[in-house]
Amino acid sequence: xxxxxxxxxxxxxxxxxxxxxxxxxxxxxxxxxxxxxxxxxxxxxxxxxxxxxxxxxxxxxxxxxxxxxxxxxxxxxxxxxxxxxxxxxxxxxxxxxxxxxxxxxxxxxxxxx
Amino acid sequence: xxxxxxxxxxxxxxxxxxxxxxxxxxxxxxxxxxxxxxxxxxxxxxxxxxxxxxxxxxxxxxxxxxxxxxxxxxxxxxxxxxxxxxxxxxxxxxxxxxxxxxxxxxxxxxxx
Numbered sequence: 001x002x003x004x005x006x007x008x009x010x011x012x013x014x015x016x017x018x019x020x021x022x023x024x025x026x027x028x029x030x031x032x033x034x035x036x037x038x039x040x041x042x043x044x045x046x047x048x049x050x051x052x053x054x055x056x057x058x059x060x061x062x063x064x065x066x067x068x069x070x071x072x073x074x075x076x077x078x079x080x081x082x083x084x085x086x087x088x089x090x091x092x093x094x095x096x097x098x099x100x101x102x103x104x105x106x107x108x109x110x111x112x113x
Numbered sequence: 114x115x116x117x118x119x120x121x122x123x124x125x126x127x128x129x130x131x132x133x134x135x136x137x138x139x140x141x142x143x144x145x146x147x148x149x150x151x152x153x154x155x156x157x158x159x160x161x162x163x164x165x166x167x168x169x170x171x172x173x174x175x176x177x178x179x180x181x182x183x184x185x186x187x188x189x190x191x192x193x194x195x196x197x198x199x200x201x202x203x204x205x206x207x208x209x210x211x212x213x214x215x216x217x218x219x220x221x222x223x224x225x
Binding site for chain 1: 145147151154155156157158159162200202206208211212213215217218220
């Protein structure tokens, strides 16, 4: 019973393509997040949704667009992929927007060639 | 602004050695402090926390004490195991902006 799941686990694609990463949590949490982790393991928040409402939108290129069809799902769509987008993308969730304990998915390793 | 600084890795130790990973923070106000751990190929998970000054968080043999006077939250373990090899992240949380502020992570390698 995976708490936070992401698909796909690996994604290899060419520059200029459009791709999506899906995330689902079965914890009943209200808040979900997308993080980007670069090759040096530095973790940067990209977006956060609370009950399908966007609450954190860091300085991220417009090519990245999150979508939350319901509070258990938060998908990330990336247009016109660039080499610099190569990273591991983590989805996470927390019970409430003010919760500090976040539960992470296993990550999606995106490689842009 | 708020920030977290961790010692650079990798930190390489032999099994049963004593571990310290340094973490200091800058914050306006009184944050809560955390250590998260990322095992190879996995997502991060909460290791321990401290929500006010002088609190000690502990879990799985790891400890960290919230030191307001030195703005530090160093992670320690008395005797490390190979299975402790992972990346460790120090983080702070402020109610004011609903975000965890992350350190850069410290990779720990334990050799048998």
